Amino acid sequence: KQEVTQIPAALSVPEGENLVLNCSFTDSAIYNLQWFRQDPGKGLTSLLLIQSSQREQTSGRLNASLDKSSGRSTLYIAASQPGDSATYLCAVQNSGYSTLTFGKGTMLLVSP
Amino acid sequence: DVKVTQSSRYLVKRTGEKVFLECVQDMDHENMFWYRQDPGLGLRLIYFSYDVKMKEKGDIPEGYSVSREKKERFSLILESASTNQTSMYLCASSLPRGRTGTLYGYTFGSGTRLTVV
Numbered sequence: 236k237q238e239v240t241q242i243p244a245a246l247s248v249p250e251g252e253n254l255v256l257n258c259s260f261t262d263s264a265i266y267n268l269q270w271f272r273q274d275p276g277k278g279l280t281s282l283l284l285i286q287s288s289q290r291e292q293t294s295g296r297l298n299a300s301l302d303k304s305s306g307r308s309t310l311y312i313a314a315s316q317p318g319d320s321a322t323y324l325c326a327v328q329n330s331g332y333s334t335l336t337f338g339k340g341t342m343l344l345v346s347p
Numbered sequence: 348d349v350k351v352t353q354s355s356r357y358l359v360k361r362t363g364e365k366v367f368l369e370c371v372q373d374m375d376h377e378n379m380f381w382y383r384q385d386p387g388l389g390l391r392l393i394y395f396s397y398d399v400k401m402k403e404k405g406d407i408p409e410g411y412s413v414s415r416e417k418k419e420r421f422s423l424i425l426e427s428a429s430t431n432q433t434s435m436y437l438c439a440s441s442l443p444r445g446r447t448g449t450l451y452g453y454t455f456g457s458g459t460r461l462t463v464v
Contacts, residue, residue: 326453
């Protein structure tokens with residue numbers, strides 16, 4: 236059964252820092268990997284989706300990479316801002332199914 | 348702007364009540380999903396549907412059922428609500444595999460915070 240782990244569970248940084256969030260998964264037979272953002276008490280907002288054949292995706296200050304063979308993905312946030320404070324969730328879609336398996340998230344706090 | 352809409356943001360129900368959580372999407376997506384989210388446990392899949400009148404059990408289906416009579420609507424039913432079903436419930440939709448050419452894959456609703464007392 237696929238398991239997704241996110242490290243660290245929580246991260247606090249000053250504004251302006253570049254930071255990396257990590258995601259690992261146990262079964263490398265994935266179809267794609269998706270990063271989400273969740274604000275407190277709210278639903279999930281999709282940030283980036285990487286197909287299994289891709290190595291990375293970029294959107295603005297966000298860059299996500301995927302190393303399928305090693306079962307790892309990273310989300311890089313450049314020049315962090317207080318508005319980036321949220322929980323970031325990684326999810327993988329396995330090759331045989333359309334369902335997602337989620338990590339438990341990294342709670343990010345960016346202080347002014 | 349495409350959307351997944353959950354009918355209620357907050358609900359308070361009594362133990363033993365039958366509870367309906369409604370989800371509607373306007374993207375003509377075939378796939379729809381119900382998750383619950385609890386502190387320390389993350390998101391867990393309850394049920395999903397690949398098509399109208401079709402349903403599949405997820406990881407934690409016990410105590411729940413679903414209904415999908417129309418493509419755009421997917422309802423989660425708590426047959427007899429219990430306090431351990433107090434949670435945040437999240438609905439999502441997506442295109443089928445092979446047609447997930449969009450950038451964003453899954454689209455989630457804003458969630459329903461259900462409290463069972």
